[in-house]
Amino acid sequence: MSTKKYAVAIRDVLQQEMQRDERVFVMGEDIAEQGGIFGCTRGLMEEFGKERVRNTPISEAGFIGAGVGASLTGMRPVIELMYMDFTYVAMDQILNQAAKIRYMYGGKATLPLVIRGQQGIGRGNAGTHSQSVEAFFTHIPGLKVAMPATPADAAGLLRTAIRDNNPIMFFEHKALYAVSGEVPDDPDFSIPFGKAAIMREGADVTVIATSLMVSRALEAAEKLSGEGIDVEVIDPRTILPMDMDTFVGSVKKTGRALVVHEAHRTMGIGAEIAAELTEKAFVYLDAPVARLGAKACTLPFSLVLENAVVPGVDDIVEGVRKICYR
Amino acid sequence: MSTKKYAVAIRDVLQQEMQRDERVFVMGEDIAEQGGIFGCTRGLMEEFGKERVRNTPISEAGFIGAGVGASLTGMRPVIELMYMDFTYVAMDQILNQAAKIRYMYGGKATLPLVIRGQQGIGRGNAGTHSQSVEAFFTHIPGLKVAMPATPADAAGLLRTAIRDNNPIMFFEHKALYAVSGEVPDDPDFSIPFGKAAIMREGADVTVIATSLMVSRALEAAEKLSGEGIDVEVIDPRTILPMDMDTFVGSVKKTGRALVVHEAHRTMGIGAEIAAELTEKAFVYLDAPVARLGAKACTLPFSLVLENAVVPGVDDIVEGVRKICYR
């Protein structure tokens, strides 16, 4: 075990996987000399050179498309998007090409590709640089979607992603980069996709939270334990595949569930979880599955406003109380 | 009243609104001489000329962006996208620009803009030309989203869209263009956004269906009435705003609901409807709200397969029986 920051955990896995497999290469904006504007590729250019640690022009559709082509022909590209919001300028290459090619070619093409980058609030970057856009990539079949909430998960899930033979969207969080945690040193340490993590056991309510919201949910759980509400906190870790079994198992015990994410509540992944969980665990539910997510407005620049838009610890506390009818 | 096809209903409203308001103009690929590949702009170039009925290069991000700019500066563009699947190459202009500008500018900009076009199955157009992509546009705040299922709704909702001062995504369906129906002749005939249509009253189960699925739901309802199951069929008509009140009212009566759409089931608009309806009508529900949507694979070219992917009448019948525990 080593204690390291989330950003460093990512960097280290990139380095190890590049050492292990020369088909792995990274490209993206400002990832070479600069080491990525969040430092996730720091030192890699020095070790692997500018061919394998490749600065790109500001041409997201171009270089994601190039990733698709490189992947189809034997390479294993790992692409950094500076902000995952920029997927919008490359959506066709992600949703129509990367996600669909294997299926449309009758299973005769293999497309190992990771698109990784950060998203979310925390820096008051305003409407086009603070979004949480993961939900888009779960609607069109063919991608897998990971959302690590801890340094260890970042490392373990990223290794799985790089070794997977499918196109993967890997959502880091800007506000988590500086968070430290224990990460196993084993250079094969990996975490399978589709296995949720029970972050805290509890008997009364299930809170399913993703990414930055995991720590807020844990904090809320502490507060609620003071009120005699025993909260179970679950982090799905990957939202496609989704570990519905673990959610159902928890709800069979608690009878109540709240889903919390930073993306907009409307049509966020909470909608899918709530709908599916209700269908699978209807008879066990003592209250409807509730959802918290960003309010229905663009993420504002002002931090005062940004904080008002995204669920905070108190909102989670309130949300749990509500489904406990307290 | 006149009997006309869905495509003609759209064409006629475009014509009338262009006559009424010279700020309205249309642009898109092959909409001039060709009149649009589905005929929705037929004859307009002859009447209004090539400036106001403008063929564009194949540059969707470019001309949708141009629509944003024209709209901000006093025009009321109506843009045809040949296939709504092509939103993927213009997502940034739609989700980051059109949807957000008013909010990001502190309410000091107004953006009347309609992006309309067809989507869906029926022609076996394969993975990138048969999708139903409406859900994407409900997650990011700032747009309104319409999905007319009949010629009258196409006319009434399109008029509302063109006269609205907000950016609007208008989803037609390729398989509906040739369907005929009665359309009021009143050149001001319009249908407000956010008001669902109860297409068939029923006491036992609520089926909420969109676009092409409305007629399938009605057919299923007929079949089920033979089994003594009395189905209420509701068409939301716009999915943003969403007329949740009508759904809740119906479920208070029936105690059961099934949502049917052609988009993929996972993260389709059914997830939002199911989650929200459950939260609002939990105590009235005798069964979990169920969902039907396209299976989790790319839309295949083969019509045999295409039909296997998207809900058919029998699937709806089966889905209704299931939530009636029969």
Place this chain on the structure above:
Amino acid sequence: MDNKRLEWIYKTMLTIRNFEDKALSLFESNQLRGSVHLCTGQEAVAATVCSHLRDEDYITSTHRGHGHCIAKGAEPDLAMAELMGKSTGYCLGRGGSMHIADVTKGNLGANAIVAAGLPIASGAALSAKLRGTDQIAVAFFGDGAANEGAFHEALNLAAVWKLPIIFVCENNQFGISTHVDVSTSVKDIAVRAKAYDIPGEVVDGNDVFDIDKAVKKAVARAKAGKGPSLIECKTYRWYGHWTGDPQVYRSKEDVEIWKQKCPIKRLEEYLREHKILTEKEMEKMHSDASSQIDAAAEFALSSPDPDPATVLENVYFEN
């Protein structure tokens, strides 16, 4: 050009011509459906360009892709079966006409999204460069595609990274109904090469020799590590944008003029004149191509539809 390659080009063009004619007649007799975009009249481009490629070289193609696919080694029977959405087709009936691919033969796929293949081809060229092979990539695209952002991004990437790739524009003067003059700000799309500091050349897309000369240079440049080239082939499609296009945007006379410029006839004249093939040999090749395509149609027609029970297969690679 040596005679062997010339014969290969001729044979390939005949195969494409027959394939397209058969697809049209099957469409007209309701035995085939879908958005079928025929490249009849444009055969010289696919055949001549691909005569320079080996199996290990890559192409990306377009919605109008049958010619490219055949020239890059596709079996007509598997291709025709795919057009019919049969389980025996290249994509098991999942892709249809617009997604025929055979990665083992370097065909990275037709593509139903205009210009989407260009960045993908650049990526294949990048892959070759990273792996240190002498493979090259070719991106085929239409005049209409040259106005998409993906065109620009792919060409800049390829140029700045000096990738071994050739961008081949088939300028058939129309994107559906829209004439290139209405959509495109330059008379010659090849001029756009200047925006990337790469060679750009206009060639007669119905003349095998003219195309050949330009491609030869571009291949040499790619293999020498000097980067991409842009070749614009002026040509024309004989039929509508797709089967069933009313063609309100052009006159029968224009089509007739271009039919006179048939690339196959032109090559035949040369072969005849230079006594490379006898009349009889040419006739034989015609009838061989025709029988091959008849057999392909037979194969496709007699193939089963895919089994709906398999529809969820191949969404993911199972690790």
Place this chain on the structure above:
Amino acid sequence: MDNKRLEWIYKTMLTIRNFEDKALSLFESNQLRGSVHLCTGQEAVAATVCSHLRDEDYITSTHRGHGHCIAKGAEPDLAMAELMGKSTGYCLGRGGSMHIADVTKGNLGANAIVAAGLPIASGAALSAKLRGTDQIAVAFFGDGAANEGAFHEALNLAAVWKLPIIFVCENNQFGISTHVDVSTSVKDIAVRAKAYDIPGEVVDGNDVFDIDKAVKKAVARAKAGKGPSLIECKTYRWYGHWTGDPQVYRSKEDVEIWKQKCPIKRLEEYLREHKILTEKEMEKMHSDASSQIDAAAEFALSSPDPDPATVLENVYFEN
């Protein structure tokens, strides 16, 4: 150039310079936060270009937009308040530095998405054309933006439709840490004009007169209905990409060389030499600009944060 315009340009540059310096010092003293991209060193472009525009003409700007906004008539106090996310800012604190807009003054907005403003500006020019006015539009963008698909699509649209628009590229040699040589396949971005058959010109972006000459031509061309022009202004940003950039990608010496080419100093020399302004007048203008910006900072600092209760306002126009 007449003296009045020259004075306006000078004054505008001083305002911009002071605005940026103030923003930096407020940032450094933790009184202002966010992704703040300063245009110090590049002031000549915004000021000279906008000296040709009236309120009814349009601009679109970028993430590095303070200069454009001020030159297009933004009040420094409302702009500074927006940088601080205050309720009195242009966007009521919703947009921040990267979204300052004032549609009433023809400023269609800074834009945090690289190159996204170019199609929007083309649309404004189309709007002017459709409404039959003599308004023109200017799209400002950086060297990095010239590799985005949106650049290509916007320029082609504008050219083929002969829209009254000027594309003004501020080539400050870097997109964040990436030098233009690494990202861009041409030495001069102005060369890309050839890809649209429009005039493209390279000018010294630190020389008011050089910029002025090119813009004058471009404005005349736009108003004559002849379509767009592309002007590339070679310049340099003195500070990091954003406040807090470690600038590992360039040397202090390079920055020093460019500081010697300060556009304001250069204009001052001219004004002095040609006795257009006295030393005293210039000093006065300096101190006026400085006080104006001090007052703007005061205004911003003393303005209230937005009220969270209003956060859901203005998502939609209420019909």
